[in-house]
Amino acid sequence: xxxxxxxxxxxxxxxxxxxxxxxxxxLQYQRxxxxxxxxxxxxKKIGQGAISKVYxxxxxxxxxxxxxxxxxxxRIILNEMxxxxxxxxxxxxxxxxxxxxxxxxxxxxxxxxxxxxxxxPLGNLRQQLKYNGNxxxxxxxxxxxQMILAISHLHERGIVYRDLKPENILVGNDGYLVLADFGVxxxxxxxxxxxxxxxxxxxxxxxxxxxxxxxxxxxxxALGILIYELLVSVTPFESRSLEITSTNIVSSKLKWPVxxxxxxxxxSETAKDLIRSLLKKDLQSRxxxxxxxxxxxxxxxxxxxxxxxxxxxxxLVEWMxxxxxxxxxxxxxxxxxxxxxREQLLIHQYRQQFSYxxx
Ligand SMILES: Nc1ncnc2c1ncn2[C@@H]1O[C@H](COP(=O)(O)OP(=O)(O)OP(=O)(O)O)[C@@H](O)[C@H]1O
Ligand SMILES: [Mg+2]
Numbered sequence: 001x002x003x004x005x006x007x008x009x010x011x012x013x014x015x016x017x018x019x020x021x022x023x024x025x026x027l028q029y030q031r032x033x034x035x036x037x038x039x040x041x042x043x044k045k046i047g048q049g050a051i052s053k054v055y056x057x058x059x060x061x062x063x064x065x066x067x068x069x070x071x072x073x074x075r076i077i078l079n080e081m082x083x084x085x086x087x088x089x090x091x092x093x094x095x096x097x098x099x100x101x102x103x104x105x106x107x108x109x110x111x112x113x114x115x116x117x118x119x120x121p122l123g124n125l126r127q128q129l130k131y132n133g134n135x136x137x138x139x140x141x142x143x144x145x146q147m148i149l150a151i152s153h154l155h156e157r158g159i160v161y162r163d164l165k166p167e168n169i170l171v172g173n174d175g176y177l178v179l180a181d182f183g184v185x186x187x188x189x190x191x192x193x194x195x196x197x198x199x200x201x202x203x204x205x206x207x208x209x210x211x212x213x214x215x216x217x218x219x220x221x222a223l224g225i226l227i228y229e230l231l232v233s234v235t236p237f238e239s240r241s242l243e244i245t246s247t248n249i250v251s252s253k254l255k256w257p258v259x260x261x262x263x264x265x266x267x268s269e270t271a272k273d274l275i276r277s278l279l280k281k282d283l284q285s286r287x288x289x290x291x292x293x294x295x296x297x298x299x300x301x302x303x304x305x306x307x308x309x310x311x312x313x314x315x316l317v318e319w320m321x322x323x324x325x326x327x328x329x330x331x332x333x334x335x336x337x338x339x340x341x342r343e344q345l346l347i348h349q350y351r352q353q354f355s356y357x358x359x
Pocket of ligand 2: 049167168181
């Protein structure tokens with residue numbers, strides 16, 4: 001008869017949840033250093049995208065505030081956005097930069113994936129633009145410089161961001177900015193170009209509109225649109241229809257407003273020159289094409305900015321962000337997060353693919 005050696009399994013004591021000191025010990029026992037999704041309470045909805053929802057949430061034992069971006073797995077499958085979600089996680093995990101959003105945790109739950117991030121209670125730059133209308137040049141200088149450093153950091157890592165716009169820029173209490181939402185960002189393989197048409201129409205470069213292969217330069221075009229918008233309060237090529245906007249992007253000349261709210265309004269020649277250089281329809285002559293963010297920061301508009309002090313947040317930003325009200329009243333949309341039987345079946349069929357998110 002074969003002899004089997006029985007492997008001894010060490011039994012750990014189950015936590016006792018009777019007294020408060022036991023309770024805290026028990027919780028430490030249960031959680032260790034790892035974050036567990038059930039420990040986060042959803043406080044309110046603060047954002048909504050095509051297939052995602054963002055919630056202000058709180059860790060119930062530490063009281064620390066976070067933002068949680070939730071994406072339903074069935075929506076990922078039906079919209080064929082598996083790659084987007086995968087890259088969003090991979091990219092965020094790999095980042096460590098003062099002006100780029102950090103991933104604090106990731107949860108691969110039954111019907112959703114969740115991105116855990118630091119919470120920015122002042123919301124995004126679109127909400128701030130609504131209060132301010134537009135920003136003075138000395139404020140936009142530092143905002144743009146931060147975004148140049150953020151995007152350069154991505155480009156140096158082979159990532160094209162592809163969705164630069166005020167909604168994706170979050171505002172810290174100190175007025176410094178953080179670029180978030182890597183939902184359409186993608187790593188570009190050396191020697192290859194990108195082909196898929198993604199982004200937000202008003203910010204799309206002519207090469208995207210014309211559907212020709214494109215690369216990193218689309219982000220510098222979007223930067224030009226962003227700087228114009230922050231200074232003028234509207235984007236330069238927007239119109240009442242997507243078709244007209246497309247035509248404007250590809251062939252219209254830039255127009256400069258001469259009035260703002262009935263008052264005479266003029267941008268400095270330096271600001272105009274920077275915007276013109278970024279919004280070159282021919283990408284060979286676009287600022288940033290030859291030498292990336294470095295080249296852009298050398299423009300006269302940014303003269304005197306000490307990059308290292310900016311990175312350390314030591315420069316005075318000269319503006320005071322306001323608390324965003326837009327989503328304050330919104331309740332948590334629980335109905336939305338209930339996933340029906342059919343959807344659960346679909347998710348089950350794709351469980352193998354989603355299991356990669358936990359590795
Ligand atoms: N960490 C955060 N703190 C505070 N608010 C946030 C945070 N992350 C996102 N938000 C809010 O939620 C909104 C939507 O977030 P995000 O841009 O990441 O998702 P999305 O637009 O749905 O993404 P996608 O375009 O991939 O569907 C943001 O515009 C912002 O207002
Ligand atoms: Mg977004």
